[in-house]
Amino acid sequence: MNEFDLSRQTPFGVDFSVAEFADNPEPRCPCVLLLDNSWSMSGQPIAELNEGLATFKEELMADSLAAKRVEIAIVSFGPVHVVNEFQTAERFAPPHLTAEKDTPMGLAISKGLELLNQRKALYREHGIPFFRPWVFLITDGTPTDDWKPAASQVRQGEDSRAFAFFAVGVEGANLDILQQISLRQPLRLRGLRFRELFQWLSNSMRSVSRSVPGTEVPLINPTQPDGWASV
Amino acid sequence: MTPPGDWRYVYASVPGLAHLSDGSDCQDVCAVRQLAATESDPLLVLVAADGAGSAARGGTGAQLACETFLRECELRLAGTAPEEWTPALAATLLDSVRTDLAQAAATAETAIRDFACTLLGAVIAAHHALVLQIGDGAIVIDAGDNYRTVFWPQTGQYVNETRFVTDTDAATYLECAVLAEPIMEIALLTDGLQSLALHYQERQAYTPFFRPMFQPLRAQTEPGSSASLTEALAHFLASPAVNERTHDDKTLILATRWPPLTATATADYPAAINPTSDPDPSPAPSGREDCGAEAS
Numbered sequence: 149m150n151e152f153d154l155s156r157q158t159p160f161g162v163d164f165s166v167a168e169f170a171d172n173p174e175p176r177c178p179c180v181l182l183l184d185n186s187w188s189m190s191g192q193p194i195a196e197l198n199e200g201l202a203t204f205k206e207e208l209m210a211d212s213l214a215a216k217r218v219e220i221a222i223v224s225f226g227p228v229h230v231v232n233e234f235q236t237a238e239r240f241a242p243p244h245l246t247a248e249k250d251t252p253m254g255l256a257i258s259k260g261l262e263l264l265n266q267r268k269a270l271y272r273e274h275g276i277p278f279f280r281p282w283v284f285l286i287t288d289g290t291p292t293d294d295w296k297p298a299a300s301q302v303r304q305g306e307d308s309r310a311f312a313f314f315a316v317g318v319e320g321a322n323l324d325i326l327q328q329i330s331l332r333q334p335l336r337l338r339g340l341r342f343r344e345l346f347q348w349l350s351n352s353m354r355s356v357s358r359s360v361p362g363t364e365v366p367l368i369n370p371t372q373p374d375g376w377a378s379v
Numbered sequence: 380m381t382p383p384g385d386w387r388y389v390y391a392s393v394p395g396l397a398h399l400s401d402g403s404d405c406q407d408v409c410a411v412r413q414l415a416a417t418e419s420d421p422l423l424v425l426v427a428a429d430g431a432g433s434a435a436r437g438g439t440g441a442q443l444a445c446e447t448f449l450r451e452c453e454l455r456l457a458g459t460a461p462e463e464w465t466p467a468l469a470a471t472l473l474d475s476v477r478t479d480l481a482q483a484a485a486t487a488e489t490a491i492r493d494f495a496c497t498l499l500g501a502v503i504a505a506h507h508a509l510v511l512q513i514g515d516g517a518i519v520i521d522a523g524d525n526y527r528t529v530f531w532p533q534t535g536q537y538v539n540e541t542r543f544v545t546d547t548d549a550a551t552y553l554e555c556a557v558l559a560e561p562i563m564e565i566a567l568l569t570d571g572l573q574s575l576a577l578h579y580q581e582r583q584a585y586t587p588f589f590r591p592m593f594q595p596l597r598a599q600t601e602p603g604s605s606a607s608l609t610e611a612l613a614h615f616l617a618s619p620a621v622n623e624r625t626h627d628d629k630t631l632i633l634a635t636r637w638p639p640l641t642a643t644a645t646a647d648y649p650a651a652i653n654p655t656s657d658p659d660p661s662p663a664p665s666g667r668e669d670c671g672a673e674a675s
Contacts, residue, residue, distance in 0.1 A: 170574065277579065279538055309536060
């Protein structure tokens with residue numbers, strides 16, 4: 149008989165730690181990034197965006213819980229391309245985007261929402277609990293395709309609380325159209341503060357991914373004076 | 380038939396790391412009480428409530444909900460034959476809890492949602508049980524060699540959402556069951572322990588969690604609770620192994636009435652197997668109708 153068994157025999161050494169824990173998957177916090185890589189993003193904007201994506205990964209990795217829970221998918225548009233299928237932050241490889249052609253924003257939104265629906269179906273099939281997904285659109289232009297069907301998909305999704313949709317306009321973006329797509333006030337990126345934007349996004353995802361029922365998720369207002377955005 | 384042994388139980392609520400780090404109190408509350416009943420053998424009442432973190436007085440709400448539940452069970456169930464328990468009784472219990480919380484809110488000149496909490500309750504007679512739940516957490520009972528959840532935790536569309544007794548439409552989400560079966564073992568747990576004690580894909584209780592937890596309780600010979608087991612349970616709930624998996628407050632209640640396992644009785648009552656001397660070893664199906672023959 150080994151020591152462990154002996155300790156279990158002693159009347160005052162009652163130990164509940166022999167209980168086995170169920171091996172459940174971590175709850176997931178999906179985040180879809182819809183990123184404009186049209187020609188107008190050439191040069192510094194796309195470079196700063198790429199650095200922002202690397203920052204996003206670093207900051208999520210600094211939080212062991214977020215690293216396992218936050219799942220990222222990226223759809224670039226200019227043309228529409230699924231750059232990253234959903235992966236946890238741990239496995240996420242930040243892409244290196246290059247500026248290409250036009251701005252098919254409507255198609256990109258539809259593609260992103262399609263990926264999200266597939267992911268949610270997979271979560272449900274495997275009994276994986278999840279948080280409300282975030283869809284985050286960043287653009288510097290005007291859609292070059294029919295964006296209205298996508299806009300109504302976004303409205304339906306927001307109404308049924310299927311996801312939260314955020315739109316950010318880089319200088320040159322058509323905020324008037326973004327306003328018609330996003331129920332939330334679109335935000336204007338200050339200069340090229342992509343790094344600060346992605347730090348904020350990772351902080352927000354960290355907050356969401358550790359929130360429990362009945363608790364407010366604390367989000368920092370990005371439009372405060374030293375924030376990355378203005379309305 | 381071999382009569383069930385006396386109830387032995389242990390319960391503890393322990394603050395999660397999230398509350399320890401910001402200095403706030405544990406917002407889980409739980410209690411177990413044995414009630415003398417006029418129409419039946421004594422009843423065992425178990426209750427647990429998880430105060431909402433965002434509610435200003437969630438912990439107070441949980442405390443009040445547990446107290447009211449115990450009091451109302453004594454008032455309304457102790458004098459009613461268990462064969463006559465109905466889901467309507469569960470609705471009445473919920474009403475009373477809500478009334479008390481509304482009263483507390485009025486006294487404090489605040490909204491009832493400031494007292495938001497979940498509620499898990501069970502009342503067990505010899506051959507019947509009444510169980511109810513609003514919100515997440517789980518009530519787990521013995522099912523042959525395994526354990527099963529009576530209800531699956533109520534989450535909203537997302538994992539960080541649930542229902543509270545203070546919700547305007549709480550009555551709509553009340554889950555309750557009157558079980559016509561002799562419950563031998565029962566556990567109540569709040570959502571802090573869900574991912575350890577339940578298997579999400581199978582949507583079922585995780586038996587390897589519960590089976591060893593009940594062993595020391597089965598071995599206890601004296602009825603009621605014991606300080607050493609309570610301490611051991613609180614110690615377990617606050618252990619790094621548990622905290623590694625959950626940052627939330629956590630509550631666990633365990634109660635058994637398996638005849639105590641003694642050195643000589645072990646052969647007769649192997650763990651988790653119905654005693655062979657019991658003439659009625661198979662529990663009645665968990666039908667919600669009464670089984671008159673089983674009335675004590």
